[in-house]
Amino acid sequence: MSKILVFGHQNPDTDAIGAAISFAYLQKELGKETEAVALGAPSEETQYALDYFNVDAPRIVESATGETTQVILVDHNEFQQSISDIADLTILAVVDHHRIANFETADPLYYRAEPVGCTCTIILKMFKENNVTIPKQIAGMMVSAIVSDTLLFKSPTCTQEDIDAANELASIAEINLNGYGLDMLKAGTNLSDKSAETLLDLDAKSFPMGAKNVRIAQVNTVDLNEVLARQTELEVAMKNENATNDYDLFVLIVTNILNSDSELLVIGDSLDKVEAAFNVTLDNNRAFLNGVVSRKKQVVPQLTEAFS
Amino acid sequence: MSKILVFGHQNPDTDAIGAAISFAYLQKELGKETEAVALGAPSEETQYALDYFNVDAPRIVESATGETTQVILVDHNEFQQSISDIADLTILAVVDHHRIANFETADPLYYRAEPVGCTCTIILKMFKENNVTIPKQIAGMMVSAIVSDTLLFKSPTCTQEDIDAANELASIAEINLNGYGLDMLKAGTNLSDKSAETLLDLDAKSFPMGAKNVRIAQVNTVDLNEVLARQTELEVAMKNENATNDYDLFVLIVTNILNSDSELLVIGDSLDKVEAAFNVTLDNNRAFLNGVVSRKKQVVPQLTEAFS
Numbered sequence: 319m320s321k322i323l324v325f326g327h328q329n330p331d332t333d334a335i336g337a338a339i340s341f342a343y344l345q346k347e348l349g350k351e352t353e354a355v356a357l358g359a360p361s362e363e364t365q366y367a368l369d370y371f372n373v374d375a376p377r378i379v380e381s382a383t384g385e386t387t388q389v390i391l392v393d394h395n396e397f398q399q400s401i402s403d404i405a406d407l408t409i410l411a412v413v414d415h416h417r418i419a420n421f422e423t424a425d426p427l428y429y430r431a432e433p434v435g436c437t438c439t440i441i442l443k444m445f446k447e448n449n450v451t452i453p454k455q456i457a458g459m460m461v462s463a464i465v466s467d468t469l470l471f472k473s474p475t476c477t478q479e480d481i482d483a484a485n486e487l488a489s490i491a492e493i494n495l496n497g498y499g500l501d502m503l504k505a506g507t508n509l510s511d512k513s514a515e516t517l518l519d520l521d522a523k524s525f526p527m528g529a530k531n532v533r534i535a536q537v538n539t540v541d542l543n544e545v546l547a548r549q550t551e552l553e554v555a556m557k558n559e560n561a562t563n564d565y566d567l568f569v570l571i572v573t574n575i576l577n578s579d580s581e582l583l584v585i586g587d588s589l590d591k592v593e594a595a596f597n598v599t600l601d602n603n604r605a606f607l608n609g610v611v612s613r614k615k616q617v618v619p620q621l622t623e624a625f626s
Numbered sequence: 627m628s629k630i631l632v633f634g635h636q637n638p639d640t641d642a643i644g645a646a647i648s649f650a651y652l653q654k655e656l657g658k659e660t661e662a663v664a665l666g667a668p669s670e671e672t673q674y675a676l677d678y679f680n681v682d683a684p685r686i687v688e689s690a691t692g693e694t695t696q697v698i699l700v701d702h703n704e705f706q707q708s709i710s711d712i713a714d715l716t717i718l719a720v721v722d723h724h725r726i727a728n729f730e731t732a733d734p735l736y737y738r739a740e741p742v743g744c745t746c747t748i749i750l751k752m753f754k755e756n757n758v759t760i761p762k763q764i765a766g767m768m769v770s771a772i773v774s775d776t777l778l779f780k781s782p783t784c785t786q787e788d789i790d791a792a793n794e795l796a797s798i799a800e801i802n803l804n805g806y807g808l809d810m811l812k813a814g815t816n817l818s819d820k821s822a823e824t825l826l827d828l829d830a831k832s833f834p835m836g837a838k839n840v841r842i843a844q845v846n847t848v849d850l851n852e853v854l855a856r857q858t859e860l861e862v863a864m865k866n867e868n869a870t871n872d873y874d875l876f877v878l879i880v881t882n883i884l885n886s887d888s889e890l891l892v893i894g895d896s897l898d899k900v901e902a903a904f905n906v907t908l909d910n911n912r913a914f915l916n917g918v919v920s921r922k923k924q925v926v927p928q929l930t931e932a933f934s
Contacts, residue, residue, distance in 0.1 A: 417734055422727040424927045426783075429726060431737035447755070619732045 320386045321351050322410060325401065327394035328357045329522050332364045336463030337392035337437040338376060340456050341413055347450045355379045357401060361520060363466060363506025371458035382407055393437040395421040398524050413440055416614060420526065435480040436467040442483045457490035465499040472578045473612045503575050507539050514548060514555035518570065525618060527625035530566040530588060533559065536613050538575045545572045546581060556585040573611050580607045595624035628694045629659045630718060633709065635702035636665045637830050640672045644771030645700035645745040646684060648764050649721055655758045663687045665709060669828060671774060671814025679766035690715055701745040703729040706832050721748055724922060728834065743788040744775040750791045765798035773807040780886045781920045811883055815847050822856060822863035826878065833926060835933035838874040838896060841867065844921050846883045853880045854889060864893040881919050888918045903932035
């Protein structure tokens with residue numbers, strides 16, 4: 319049996335990388351030959367966690383063919399968010415906490431999804447079900463993933479299970495959860511030295527909606543105005559992205575992680591659908607979304623519904 | 627919150643009904659308002675189990691709209707095998723052991739699939755994870771489902787987990803596993819008094835493969851010749867089914883549950899794909915498939931591959 323590659327989605331966030339590292343470790347302990355890899359470089363937030371817990375960043379891959387035919391997906395399932403040759407590979411397992419779409423297999427597989435805030439919350443449960451002890455470094459990456467995905471428990475995607483899991487993992491990782499968590503989140507908000515193109519690609523995913531191809535990017539900040547001061551530059555970059563990649567609509571969500579609000583900036587077709595989805599009127603391609611911090615729960619379903 | 631309907635696939639087999647009954651019971655014990663329903667009448671095999679354990683057959687429904695918006699799927703996920711208005715409903719959870727295809731949700735959900743022989747094997751695990759005691763009647767329906775799906779452990783889909791689960795459930799249900807199992811399977815092989823149309827509909831599922839719509843039906847027997855003596859009548863009925871339902875290809879698998887072999891009878895387009903899939907030459911629209919008993923593992927993937 320060839321090696322099994324374990325990876326999260328493209329433009330990996332801390333959960334995509336933390337879940338790959340921790341699930342590959344669990345499967346190795348259960349006797350499988352696995353390697354955690356990533357479909358992109360770690361963000362500054364993720365790098366903060368890797369450095370803090372002295373964990374190597376996973377090797378970056380673009381395809382699996384030639385190396386293996388067997389893969390495990392974590393923190394995603396939609397093929398357009400996955401490895402480039404996903405359709406040619408055998409997916410042995412998926413552990414995820416997103417909607418299921420654009421996903422198909424020829425054979426039965428192991429699929430574990432739960433509507434919780436973070437993949438690592440589910441993986442903690444699987445460590446326990448299999449009676450495998452979690453090392454400090456692995457627990458550190460897992461708690462970092464939960465802090466990241468739930469914005470330190472402020473996201474509406476956060477459940478009591480996520481909070482309990484984070485506290486349990488923080489204890490194994492020997493960290494002060496709130497202190498470490500805020501430092502890690504802030505490490506990801508260093509946006510000023512990044513080009514508009516880089517900002518748009520930090521945490522971006524594509525979603526087919528109706529007949530349209532919608533790109534939704536999110537950046538976290540502690541100062542909305544710092545990002546919005548660059549609106550003209552961002553709009554040019556968004557138009558270029560749409561033209562180059564055949565996106566019909568580019569949605570940028572700029573999220574203030576301290577206030578738990580977002581500003582929306584959109585470029586492309588179907589702006590009326592965006593207005594309908596969020597019950598707002600766009601002004602200068604922008605709208606303020608009070609209390610919106612979760613792409614998964616407060617953006618994707620609303621836009622999907624508007625396009626259906 | 628409105629009631630949650632729990633059901634298996636169309637043309638329900640013993641697992642579709644046993645899994646719905648047992649998972650609805652588990653969820654009720656966990657505080658959810660659930661009702662097990664079915665998308666069709668029980669087969670004679672399933673009715674044997676229901677009578678033996680004194681369990682009422684689930685109410686038959688064709689759609690959920692008007693009654694509830696919330697459903698749980700067991701033993702299937704593909705929309706074309708599900709309730710007629712599945713696309714308009716909120717799927718809260720899926721427990722299944724098939725490939726994933728033609729399945730999509732707008733929101734995250736609970737999804738538990740494992741590559742084991744029977745849905746009830748997974749449900750037993752979930753009873754244990756939640757520390758819920760299984761009543762004798764429920765255990766009886768669950769062990770019946772495992773016997774049915776694995777053909778008393780002879781199917782290649784059967785895993786050690788299924789065998790262990792069946793033995794554990796047989797003990798709760800107070801049955802002799804082999805004696806009860808064979809009696810139940812034989813109860814499902816009474817084919818002589820059924821019309822060709824009824825035979826073709828006993829356990830039939832549709833699968834989109836490439837651009838084609840493929841219908842695959844399976845009947846169990848203890849005497850292949852008894853069924854094949856009706857070939858002309860069956861072929862007429864298969865042609866009618868294709869014409870009426872826009873199936874491009876109708877595949878009938880007649881399985882001898884004592885010898886664990888099958889005879890294939892096919893009508894429609896793309897017969898060359900069938901020959902390629904099973905590495906056989908059709909003679910008089912038929913081919914013998916040595917050791918083939920599992921549609922899921924020995925028919926669907928091979929045909930899917932041939933059509934891809």
